[in-house]
Amino acid sequence: MTHRFTLSRRSFLAGTAAAGGLSLGFSLPALAQDAPTGDIPEMNAWVVINPDNTVVVRVAKIEMGQGTLTGLAQLVAEELECDWDNVTWSYPTPGENVARSRVWGSFGTFGSQGIRTSHQMVREGGAAARMMLVQAAANRWGVDAGTLSVSKGVITGPGGETLTYGEVAADAANLEVPTEVALKDPADWTIAGSRVLRLDTTGKLDGSQKYAIDLKVDGMMLAAIKQTPVMGGKIASIDADAVMGMPGVQRVVQISDEAVVVVADTWWRAKTALDALPIEWDLGENASFGMADLEAMLDEGLSATEAFVGNQSGDVAAAFESAAQVLEADYHYPWQHHATMEPMNAMALVTDDSCEVWVPTQNAETDLAVAAETTGLEIPQCEIHRINLGGGFGRRASAADYTVVALKVAMEMKGTPVKVIWSREEDTTHGTYHPTTKARMRGALDADGNLTALHMRISGQSIFAGLMPFALQNGMDPLTFQGLQADGPEGQLGYTVPNLLVDHAMRNPPVRPGFWRGVNNNQNAFYLESFMDELADAAGKDPLEFRRGLMQNHPKHLAVLDKVAEGIGWDTPAPEGRFRGLCQHMGYGSYVAAAAEVSVDDRGALTIHKIVAATDCGHVVNPQQVEAQIEGSFAYGLSAGLLSQVTMEEGRVQEENFDTYPIVSMWEMPAVESHLIPSGGFWGGVGEPTIFVATPAVMNAVYRATGQRIRELPLSKHDLTPQ
Amino acid sequence: MPTLVVNGTSMDFDAEPDTPLLWVLREQLGLTGTKYGCGVAACGACTVHIDGIATRSCQMQIQDIRPGEEITTIEGLSPDRSHPIQQAWAELDVPQCGYCQSGQIMAAAAFLHDFPEPTDEDIKQNMTNLCRCGTYNRIKAGIKRAAELS
Known part of the structure; x- marks a missing residue:
């Protein structure tokens, strides 16, 4: 049934570009097969109903903590009209998706897209299944389907007779899948839109949930990896004999110019031997690169004459000429590491004609393409097992470097499953880091304190250039301008400035960049929302009023800002010794704002007493999970704002573990009050947006x-002791 | 063969004496609920109880465990997720990705034993495990709820 086709890695990676919210084309040839798999006949790709009335919802996206699994199941269950207590879930595999003409769409789970890009198809899947089940009952009773009613998985006939979904599922599965289905008005939702508990919590309470790092299969070997400490460096020599006699050691495998693994019967023994392995490095041309080089590179870009234009209106130069007051300030956002709590890992089993990979990944179809390309096998010979992630945050969205490593080791040991686990140090020093940039902010004010011109020059690193250069557009990385564009459903600037220029001087240091939760919105919001406060001060205006004056054409942006101002009590004085800041930004289709109330004591110690956050994501599928994402976003966003940064000296990442790359703990975590104000009519994401506003709200306070x-992050670089 | 008493059962294992308890639990005894996060006792994902004391098992070599010491892992905290901390965690939907939660739960269970009526400040001072998803506020609420359930 299958026919050979060539699946280029590039086409998969192009799909991955959507991590940043772009809609790049994704064409993927499909196999001439469209048959379901499994013993129980499915209603359709999304729904399987067992005879005992349990409902299996197939989930195309992957769960990594963000709650998408539960939200997607709620949407299916809502249209299916089943009993939520009977809902369970399963993951189709990438191999199945390809074999079935990608019936589940993209598996890519990034860009806060889980629900907003697939709500239509999953709801239609649930609705179609319901129609088939009702029709099957109608057929059995010999009545018109329109005379039946359905509630919680029980179909009631005109005479009050009942059948459960489980009783008619086998019949229903033989019916034609309806092509036209009507979806409910969200106002009528009962399961979707409600605060149901997550479907995936139980195994996280007793240690029974298996993450990929926990998996054990028969005959499995464990590997520890060491990669070049300097980007572009190479292994000059390895003395494998020095460690071959150590306990448990099986093999020393140099998998590339840049990396070596030790394989042993346990990971601890592999790591112990790897630490003892004599390795000579040829560190290459980047071995002298340090922060001074980065500074010079970024500073040069701040005033460079050539730059890519991301947003432009009016005549900025003329407006600056005629300004009553010009304000200028430079900002800097450092590299950040994702620091997923589960270190990078992947397991692979390769034979002459097959390949299996077990990997925590945000885009298993990329891993499938990588598996075929790396092994030289055909796509149908490869399969990826999707395992819930111990954190993703973008690190597991695109590079698939861990999968390549596991495959290369497994190819050296055919028939033996090999699991490669990164030590925390190896993980931290070989990330795909949040890009580093600087910004030169210039604003022109007229005599009345109105903002007449704004020039935002971004200088620095492009994710596309470093990770997927084919996605550049005539050399430009449009993703750099997230949240600063004039319009578009993904993100748009919330201010109308008569003369505006936002441009980017791309400067790429020798450090691998990546998509880091929130991506370029993070620094763009920090730069712009901090500078808005500076401009307000220069204009002698209240920060909220100054913003409001520029936001009359942006009612949704304004609504969330007003909400947090109200929530923090902006119109009333803060308690003695406390101070407030606020900000707003739009990204991944959602409008977000935050207000912070802080104090700084006489030793310079910051306390964040309270955060008020607001989100308009159009529709809310599970309020308590949206709140969880908002709260968590302050931990993640404020880690970058307050504590963490990645630095380079002598070409090496200096931070290795949580002792040198500190993140927000219970100690720093503020109380968060979340306001959800979905205005309907659109679907926005929730996994990332609040990250954008966490830091600027606090820095303004x-x-x-x-x-x-504070123009350079993290805050820990600065002494706040009163002078 | 050396043995450890884990979750009430005496278990044999094969590891060098300087192997961290974490890796004996995970790789020799099949108890993978205890997680590797940092290896330097900075994150707490590997927290277990040794004679009831919350201990970061990545920095505890097995040669330093005294005969008779009882080790409890997340798998042995309760037979059916009935420990008040587990009940509260379920009620409040505390975990996100869940990877740190074994350690959080073990740390919280030991903490609750020492602070049966915890204040916010007690929790802030003593709950030092890291969570990258940022579940801290629900952890705090969960501990308080567990105190009510106890």
């Missing part, structure tokens, strides 16, 4: 508290 304008 820090300024009010201390008079210090």
Whole structure:
């Protein structure tokens, strides 16, 4: 039934570009097969109903903590009209998706897209299944389907007779899948839109959930990896004999110019031997690169004459000429590491004619393409097992470097499953880092304190250039301008500035960039929303009022900002010794704002007493999970704002573990009050947007508290002790 | 062959004496609920109880475990997820990705034993495990709820 086709890795990676919210084309040849798999006949790709009335919802996206699994199941169950207590779930595999003409769409789970890009298809899947089940009951009773009613998986006939879904599922599965289905008005939702508990919690309470790092299969060997400490460096020599006699050691495998693994019967023994392995490196041309080089590179871009234009209106030069007041300030956002709690890992089993990979991945179809390309096997000979992630945050969205490594080791040991686990140190020093940039912000004010011009020059790193250069558009990385564009459903600037220029001087240091939860919105919001406060001060205006004056054409942006202002009590004085800041931004289709109330004591210690956050994501599928994402976003976003950064010296990442790459803990975590104000009519994401506003809200409050304008992150670089 | 008493059962294993308890639990005894996060006792994902004391098992070599010491892992905290911390965690939907939660739950269970009526400040001072998803506020609420359930 199958026919050979060539699946280029590029086409998969093009799909991965959507991580940043772009709609790049994704064409994928399909196999001439469209048959379901499994013992129980399915209703359709999304729904299987067992005789005992349990409902298996197939989930194309992957769960990594963000709650998408439960949200997608709620949407299916809502249209299916089943009993939520009977809902369970399963993951189709990438191999099945390809074999079935990609009936589940993209597996890519990034860009806060899980629900907003697949709500239509999953709801239609649930609705179609319901129609088939009702029709099957109608056929059995010999009545018109329109005379039946359905509730919680029980179909009631005109005479009050009942059948359960489980009783008619086998019949229903033989019916034609309806092509036209009507979906409910969200106002009528009962399961979707409700605060149901997650479907995947139980195994996280007793240690029974298996992450990929936990998997054990017969005959499995474990590998520890060491990669070049400097990007572009190579292995000069390895003395494998020095460690071959150590306990448990099976093999030393140099998998490329840049990496070596030790394979042993346990990972601890593999790591112990790897630490003892003599390795000579040829570190190459980047071995002298350090922060001074980065500074020079980024500073040069701040005033460079050539730059890619991301948003432009009016005549900025003329407006600056005629300004009553010009304000200028430079900002900097450092590299960040994802620091997933589960370190990078992957397991592969390769034979002469097959390949299996077990991997925590945000885009298993990329891993499938990588498996075929790396092994030289055909796609149908390869399969990826999708395992819930111990954190993703973008690190597991695109590079698939861990999968390539596992495959290369497994190819050296055919027939033996090999699991490669990164030590925390190896993980931290070989990330795909949040890109680093600087920004030169220039604003022109007229005599009345109105903003007449804004020039935002971004200088620095492009994710596309470093990770997927084919996605560049005439050399430009449009993703750099996230949240700063004039319009579009993905993200748009919330201010109308008569003369505006946002441009990017691309400067790429020798460090691998990546998509880091929130992506370029993070620094763009930090730069712009901090500078908005600076401009307000220069204009002698209240930060909220100054913003409001520019937001009359942006009612949704304004609504979330007003909401947090109301929530924090902006119109009333803060308690003695406390100070407030606020900000807003739009990204991944959602409007978000935050307000912070802080104090700084006489030793310079910051306390964040309270955060108020607001989100308009159009429709809310599970309020308590959206709140969880908002709260968690302050932990993730404020880690970058307050504590963490990746630095380079002598070409090496200096931070290796949580002792040198600190993240927000219970100690720093603020109380968060979340306001969900979905205005309907669109679907926005929730996994990332609040990250954008976490840091600028706090830094604006820090300024009010201390008079210090924080233009370089993290805050821990600065002494807040009152002078 | 050396043995450890884990979750009430005496278990044999094969590892060098300087092997961290974490890796004996995970690789020799099949108890993978205890997680590897950092290996330097900075994150707490590997927290277990040794004679009831919350201990970061990545920094505890098996040669330093004294005969008779009882080790409890997340798998042995309760037979049916009935420990008040587990009940509260379920009620409040605390976990996100869940990877750190074995350690969080073990740390919280030991903490609750020492602080049966915990204040916010007690929790802030003593719950030092890291969570990258940022479940801290629900952890805090979960501990307080567990105190009510206890």
